[in-house]
Amino acid sequence: MDLEDNVFMLPGPVKIHPRILRAMSLPSIAHRSPEFTEVIGEIRDLLKYLFDSQNDVALVSGSGTAGLDMAICNMFGKDDKVLNITNGKFGERFADLSEMYSNSVRLVYPWGKPPDLEQVAAELEKGDYKGITLCHNETSTGMVNPAPEIGELVKKHDVLFLMDGITSVGGLEVRLDEWNVDIAIMGSQKCLGAPAGLSALSVSERAKEKWIPDACYYLSLKKHVEKLREKSQTPYTPAVPLLLAMKEALLMLKEEGLQNRIERISKLGQATRAAMDALGVTLFPERKYASNTVNAMNYPEGIEDLQFRNILKKKHSVIIGGAQAHLKGKIFRIGTMGICSFTDLTACIGAIESTFKELGFEFQEGAGTGAIVDYM
C-alpha cells in the first residue's frame, strides 16, 4: 500500500490535488501580517461563493465537529428547546451536542430511513421550539435528508434551522436562502477536497439576532463572524497551512464553477449506482434518497468487510469506506466528492470487480466498469 499513490475514495477525507499540497507548504507566515490578512479575506469571500449565500461566514480551526459544536453552543442555552431529527451517526452527533447545551427533543428514525415530515410538523406545532437540527447529507448511511421540506416547516413555525452540510455543501444542491437555513456547517476535507482541520459556517441575520454572545470562548460564533467580516481575521491563531490549502481548494472550485462541480458529482454518484446495479449489489438507503457524494451499498452475501477492503487496499491501492456503529460489516461506502474523477471511479469499480471475483461473488465481469462509460 503506497500512501502517496492510490485511488482514494472515502466519504471524506478525499483526494487532495497536488496544487493544494504545494500551496499548503509555505514556510512560516505571520498570521496577523497584511499578507495573511489578505489570504483570510479571500477565503471569506470564496466561502460565500461556496455557500451560495451572502450571509456572513465564520471560519474555525477545528474539525467539522468543532463547527457543529460552535453552531449549537452559541445558539441554544439550557432552557432552549431544540428538535433534533436523527437517522444516522451525524444526526445523532447534532442531537448529542444539543443535549449537552440545551433542552433537546429527539425524533429518531431508523438509519437510512427518511424522517416522517408530518411528525416533525406536529412536534413543531407545539410552538415552544427555538430551533431544529438536520444532517443534510447523512454520510453514515449515504442518504440525503429532505432539507427543503424541513425549511418550509421552519418558515411556518419561526424556529432556527441548523443544518449539517459537512458532506453536502459544494457537492450537492444546497439553497440556504430558499430553504431558510440559519446556520450551515461545512468541513474542509469533504466536498472541497482540502485537508482536514477546518470548518466554516454560514450564519443568517436571524441567527445573529438570537445568538448567545458569551456562551463559549474558543468556539465563539460572534467573535469569529465579526472578526472575519470586519478585519479579515480570526479571533485566535488560525491553522495557517490549512488556510493556505483551503484558499487553493476554493480557487479550484471557483475555476470549475460551483454548479459545474455539483453536476459532475451528481453524474459520479449516479454512475456509481449504475455500476452497482449492473453488478447486482443493492443500495442501502431508499433509492429516492441516495446521495451523490457518498453511496452506501449492502455487502453481497459471503463478502466479509475487512477482507474485502484489505484486498482493495493492499492489492489494488484502492481506498473505500466501511461503515460506522451497528452497520459495521454490513455496508461499504464509496465517496465521490471534490476532485474525484471518472478515471478514479472506473479504477475503483474495476478493483471492486476483481476483488468480488477473488472472493467468489458471481457477477457479469466488466458490467460495473461498463456501466460507468455511459456517464462519462
Next chain:
Amino acid sequence: MDLEDNVFMLPGPVKIHPRILRAMSLPSIAHRSPEFTEVIGEIRDLLKYLFDSQNDVALVSGSGTAGLDMAICNMFGKDDKVLNITNGKFGERFADLSEMYSNSVRLVYPWGKPPDLEQVAAELEKGDYKGITLCHNETSTGMVNPAPEIGELVKKHDVLFLMDGITSVGGLEVRLDEWNVDIAIMGSQKCLGAPAGLSALSVSERAKEKWIPDACYYLSLKKHVEKLREKSQTPYTPAVPLLLAMKEALLMLKEEGLQNRIERISKLGQATRAAMDALGVTLFPERKYASNTVNAMNYPEGIEDLQFRNILKKKHSVIIGGAQAHLKGKIFRIGTMGICSFTDLTACIGAIESTFKELGFEFQEGAGTGAIVDYM
C-alpha cells in the same frame, strides 16, 4: 518581501524546517487507518518526552487558546473558585476563560512585573480555591513567571495548578512533576517549530480525578485523554497534515535532545540581551525574569515601531514582533524558539543595527553582532 526566504524571528509562529513542510505534504490519508493510528501513537509518546513527564497527554486540533479553553472548561464549573495571576496578555486570557466558566478571582500585576508571592499565598490561605492559573512564559512582555514558587504554594494548599506553557514547553526549563503542575498546555507553532493549529496538554492523575466529564463536546479533555491513551486516536477528525508536521518536529526535538535544545535556546536568549546591551537598548521586563524564548525591548527614543519593523521586513527580510495591547509602539520582541540558530540571530541583529542607523539612532556599529560571537 519574500514570503519563502526570510529571517523569521517572531515570538511564534516561528521558523519551520523544510523537513517538516515536506512531512506535512503527504496526500490524503484516512485518519482512522492503522497507518495513521501509528502516527498518532508516536506523537503521544513524543509529547510525553516533550513535556518531560509520564502524565497522560491530550492532543487537540485547534490553537493554543483551544488548549487553554480545554483546560479551564473541563476543570472548573460555575461554583468553583479559581485564582488567576495576571501580568500580561496571556495571563489575562486564562483569567477571561476562568471568568466565563467559573468563579474567577484575579490577582492583577502590571505587565512585565512578577506576582507578589506573599499575596498569592495569603489568597490561597482562604482555603476555598479549586485551582490557580499561571502563564509560565508571558510572551506579551518577555518575562518568565515564578512557576516553581507557585508550585510550592499549590502543594501546600492542595489546589489544581494549570500552567500555560505555550511558549515555554520545549524551550525553557519546565519540571511539571516537581512543580506540581496538574495541566500544562503547549502550542505547536512555538518552541516545537511546527505550524500553528495544534495544542497539547499534559494532564496529571489529580486533574483526572477532578475533571468534569460532560462540560463540553469538541474540547472534551476526558475524551481526548482516554482516546489517545487507549486507542492512539483523537475523538474527532484530526488536522492530518498538522499532525504529520508535529510528528516530524517532535522527532527533530528528540534528535537534538530536550536538554540540549533548552540550553541552546538559553544561549540564544542571553546572546540577544547581550547584543541589546551593547547597542544601548534596554530590556522591558526586570532582567531577573527575562525570558530566553522571547526578549522584549523598549524602543529607543525616536524609533517608531511600524517604520522600524517595515524597514526590517521590506529591506532586510527580517521579521520580528511588535507588541500587544497598551504596549503597542513601546516595545519590540525577538523570538528565539525552535530551530532558530545563531546564524539567524546574527542576521537579525545586523539588520536591526542597519535599521537603527538609517533611523538616526546612535550606537557603536557592530557592537550588537559582535556581542553574539561570544555566545556562539
